[in-house]
Amino acid sequence: MFQPPGQQQTEWKPRTTLGSMVLAGKINSMDQIYENGMRIQEAEIVKHLLPDMKNQVVHVGIVQKQTDAGEMTRFNALVAVGNEAGWFGIGKGKASQMRVSIDKATNAAFLNVIPVKLGCGSWECKCNQLHSVPFKVRGKGGSVTIEIIPGPRGLGIVAGENIKSLLKLAGLKDAWTKSFGSTNTMSSTTKAIFNALRSTYSVG
Template sequence: MSSMFSSQQQQAEWKPRTTLGRDVLAGKITSMDQIYENGLRIQESEIVKHLLPDIKSQVVHVGIVQKQTDAGEMTRFNALVAVGNEAGWFGIGKGKASQMRLAIDKATNAAYLNVIPVKLGCGSWECKCTQLHSVPFKVRGKGGSVTLEIIPGPRGLGLVAGENIKNLLKLAGLKDSWTKTFGSTNTMSSTTKAVFNALRSTYSVG
């Protein structure tokens, strides 16, 4: 399941609840880079939507959990959502609720709060251009039993990956790369976390 929609469709009138939110709305902070360079913590999803107006969300997975209680069987939904602006910002989040829509909303909100910067570049020895179309060097990430490697690719290669991973990398802003996976990539929760950790290491490693 992968529905994409712009965060602008969800925008309501925002009344910030935190100092950071008020500074963003007042124009004292004008970019996500400022927030990360100063080590500030984002506690409102509206901050991300305001500073990255072109950010999109993608429902990665929705699962049903049925639990037996004294009152009978209770059904709950688990949602996994990824967000990104296709230009160097990416996040993932999970949500649980008794209704699918609420679970997706919770997961989307959590994904905004988990947004990280992704360092884009051209680490391909075959290409050596200056455009931000791939990763600057090989990165690796782990999630559960899944390990993922993202290897720089030359321009025009495209994303050599399974459909789910390809969609996540595109959301982060990658256009060309090879990928290698180890473990059961059918588990979307682990696979998505492996992608997130690999992309996060573009900054922590380099």
């Protein structure tokens, strides 16, 4: 199969025992990894078990620092990954080049993937399909607090564009949201969403 230049798939050579088990087919789902409390140290493990993962650059910032050699510019990237079906992760990366900072952040997001429990917790719906959260969840990041409230089918996600795109990446189709604090700070907002989605398991 032809691939454009720069898109060639390099062969994965696992560096960890877990990676070797995944490649050998001894572990064939992310659920197995989480049920056994295993730690993921290679992004390729997630890519192998969840090949439909998508990534989204949430924010790229520029940090300029004065040094003896002059002004040094570095990029801070924040990336979210998800398969739109119950897996979601966020990661940060820093580098002197924008592309490298995004690649680092993407890799970190894969290592930070969590399961998101989907369900139908809306009293208006009760369809028992996996389209919303099973109950109200709340997450905090910095000065930002996000509440995600189960919504009936067909509602869509009632939120600003940035929050909506992240919840879709996690697999939500319908939900009400409430946000408190400076939601323009995307690093805090993204962390609040991550913590809220993580509590779909820790609370339930």
